Amino acid sequence: MKLRKLSLLSTLFLAAIIVLTACGNHQPTAKERMEDYVHAWQKQNFSKMYSLLSKSAQKNVSKADFIARYQRIYEGIEAKRITASLSDGKKNSGTVHMKAELATVAGPVKFSQNITLKKEKRKDKENWYVNWKPNLILPGMTTTSKIRVDTLPSTRGEIVDRNNKPLAINGTAARIDLIPGKMGTDNEKAKTIDKLTHLLGTSKEQIDTALAASWVKVDSLVPITTIDATKTAMIKKVTQLPGVVKTDVNSRVYPDKNASAHLIGYVGKMTAELLKKHPNDGYNANSVIGKTGLELLFEKQLRQQDGASIVLLDSTGAEVGTIAKKQPINGQTIQLTIDRNVQDALYRQLKKDAGTGVAIDPRNGDILGLVSAPSFNPNDFVLGMSSSAYQKLSDNPKQPLMNRFTAATAPGSTFKALTAAIALTHKSINPNQTVAINGTKWQANKSWGNYSVTRLNHDPKVNLETALFKSDNIYFAQAALKIGGATFASDAKKFGFGESLPIQYPMHKSTISNDGQLNTQTLLANSGYGQGQVTVNPLHLSLIYSAFVNDGSMIKPRLIKTNDPPTFWKKNVMSKATAQLINKDLIQVINNPAGTAHDAKIAGLTLAGKTGTPEFKEKQGKSGRENGWFVAYNTNDPKLMVTMVVENTQKHGGSHYVTPKVKKVFEDVLKP
Structure with missing residues (x-):
């Protein structure tokens, strides 16, 4: 075993x-x-x-x-x-x-x-x-085979206004080149370079470096800089210099220039940092990508994707066949609701100031204009801006690179129409009842200490209509207190406060206060006439005022043109009767000789609106910075509503500096 x-x-x-x-x-x-x-x-x-x-x-x-x-x-x-x-x-x-x-x-x-x-x-x-x-x-x-790779070019989608007027297109720019062999003697060459530095803003070192490149020969075209093709006077001057020629090159072009710069934005060359952010999106080092504005926001729709083919060649270089081929994909053209005529009319009134202008069609929510001023020429960014030119923009105290129409700031007395709507809804005021107000200063009780609400008019008795067209701060401070802080803050939310606007372009949220509450008497009183901690985006204010046109409902804004019927963002924020009553009173702001916007009256065109002059003071009774606001719309077949804000109007009459500007926009656009 x-x-x-x-x-x-x-x-x-x-x-x-x-x-x-x-x-x-x-x-x-x-x-x-x-x-x-x-x-x-x-x-x-x-x-x-x-x-x-x-x-x-x-x-x-x-x-x-x-x-x-x-x-x-x-x-x-x-x-x-x-x-x-x-x-x-x-x-x-x-x-x-x-x-x-x-x-x-x-x-x-x-x-x-x-x-x-x-x-x-x-x-x-x-x-x-x-x-x-x-x-x-x-x-x-x-x-013995060879390979050739051909790029099949594509085009970036264009941006046009509601009438197909161009806002961002694929056009040409003027490249300024030097031909070394035609620049003459060393002395003539030095003179030409010196003149180019003054005319083009290009440094002597940049030109010398370009001419010294190893590939440069006497008959080479040596690129120096690229400029806006519409600068014909400058192009004529530089091309009269010996050895200087112009070459047309493809470029993104912004025909509306400064007027639409913040809205449309601009494109730029792909960077290593951006390539890391888009690793699998088909971009390469030579790609162009939206950097700001709608060029950035609609990059996916606008972007182009070049095609390519891999061609098989024999030993002589003759084509034998195609190994692979990818067709190019052109970007989509985007048609906006923007009306370039309205955009330009707004910019003409704002270009010398710091401020913003918003225009909408209050019936359907189409945004007709969005302007921020001062501005810049986006073509300069596309073509390559010198560091000194960029520094000049950055150091400008008026901040031309800042987009003001996205901001939310104190609306001043333009907010009184909203206070009136909330007060009428809760029957906190009787529009026909006159309220006795003595003097130009008022405080609810002695607990306010040295603080009081002030007004400019001296009327001893005021009703809602008078309070609106004379812009009586005390009347609306008292109305806010009658509404109550909790109710006021709650109703403000119904108007979209604290909420993002329903639009592709990111806007700052409007706020009723820093914490969304109105827990003190003085804060509530100040909020009643658009001071305190109230901030409103100018587009949002336009949407609130659209309720006076649309029987109490706020229109939903839209930036892309569509044939779809309009929709409302906030339905029935007030009753039809309330909307009609306030609309009637807002007409008196312009029509009544004592109205704060009487200087905006246009013969043959009835406007309704409200002025505002928010103050930014460290202490009551002291002088300080003021902004001028004015929102207005035509009442018969209302098709245009304009909200304009100009900063630092304290030495120019506050809102009275703004009213003639808005008036001119209506005259330019509606031509009564």
């Missing part, structure tokens, strides 16, 4: 040794060796790939040429991910069938071919090696 057990154990042990020995001597199959080749190929480890070639294949191509050719071609076609599947051919034939796909700039390149491997003995070990041919670089290639 012991002998039998020993015999059985010996047999098992010997079997295990045989198995282990067999495993240790395992020879890879042709398919497994081809898998090694594919793994190296996927990593673009061309040195490893070469080591897996058969001796006959290595005879036909040196290692250096093999690596260099792969690198040159794969870099040119922007080869990326490779996927492959392998299957055995006939048993022991050394043939492996491969299906592979290589991602390139021109789309996928597909391989489907039989690969022959050969058994060879190297360093006393036998293994399979690939009988490589050039068609393993790209299908169809031979030893």
Whole structure:
């Protein structure tokens, strides 16, 4: 029995040794060796790939040429991910069938071919090696084949106004070039460079560096700078200098220039930082991308995607065929609700000031104009702005780079119409009842200390209509106290306070107070006439006033032109009767000789509106900064509502500085 057990154990042990020995001597199959080749190929480890070639294949191509050719071609076609599947051919034939796909700039390149491997003995070990041919670089290639990659250009989508007037288009710019051989003597050359630095704002060092480049010859066109093609007077001056010529080049162009700069924005060249943010979006170092404004916000719709083709050439350079081709994709054209005539009319009135103008059609919510001033020329950013020019913009105390129509600031007395609506809704006031007010200062009780509400008019008795057209602060401070802080704050939310505006362009939220509550008497009283901590975005104010046109509902704004019927953002924020009553009173702000906006009256065109002059003072009774506000709309077939804000009007009459500007916009646009 012991002998039998020993015999059985010996047999098992010997079997295990045989198995282990067999495993240790395992020879890879042709398919497994081809898998090694594919793994190296996927990593673009061309040195490893070469080591897996058969001796006959290595005879036909040196290692250096093999690596260099792969690198040159794969870099040119922007080869990326490779996927492959392998299957055995006939048993022991050394043939492996491969299906592979290589991602390139021109789309996928597909391989489907039989690969022959050969058994060879190297360093006393036998293994399979690939009988490589050039068609393993790209299908169809031979030893003498060449590759050409063609870019199939695309165009960026354009931005147009409601009437198809251009706001951002693909046009041309003027590149200023120098031809060294035509610049004359050294003295003449120096004079030309000196004049160019003054005319173009380009530094002498920049011009000298460009002319000193290694590739420059006497007849070369040496680019110096690119400028706006509409600067014809400057172009004429510089091209009269010896050796200076103009070359038309493709460029993004903004025909409305400063008037629409903050709204439309501008594009710029792709940066390394932006490439990291868009790793798989098809951008490259030469791409253009939206940097600000609608160019940035609508980048996905506007962006272009160039196509490409990989063309197979014979040894003479003649085309043999196309290996892969990706069609270009043009960007979408975006049509805005903006009316360029309205945009320009707003800008003409604001361009010398710091402020903003918003225009809408209150019936359907179409935004007709969004202007921020002072402004800048977006074409300068596209063409390349010098550091000194950018520094000048940055250091300007009026801050031309700031977008003011997105901001929310104190609305002053323009807010009184909202206070009136809330007070009427809760029956906190009787519009026909006169309220006795003595003097120009008032406080609810002695707990207010030295603080009081002041007004400009001296009327001893005031009703809602008079309080609106004379802009009586005390009347509305008292109305706010009658409403109550909790109710006032709650109703403000119904008008969209603390909420983002329903529009693609990001705007700052309007606030009723810093914490959304009105817990003190003085804060509540001040809020009643648009001071305290109230901030309102000018577009939001326009939407609130649209309720006086739309029987108590606030229109939903829209920036993209559509044939869809208009919709409301906030329905029934007040009753139809309340809306009509306030609308009637707002007409008196302009029509009544004592109205604060009587200077905006236009013969043949009835306007309704409200002025506002919020004050920014460190202490009551002290002088300080003021802004002028005016919101107005035409009442018969209302099609235009304008809200304008001008900063620092304390020495110009407050809102009285703004009313004639808004009047001129109505005259320019509606031409009564």
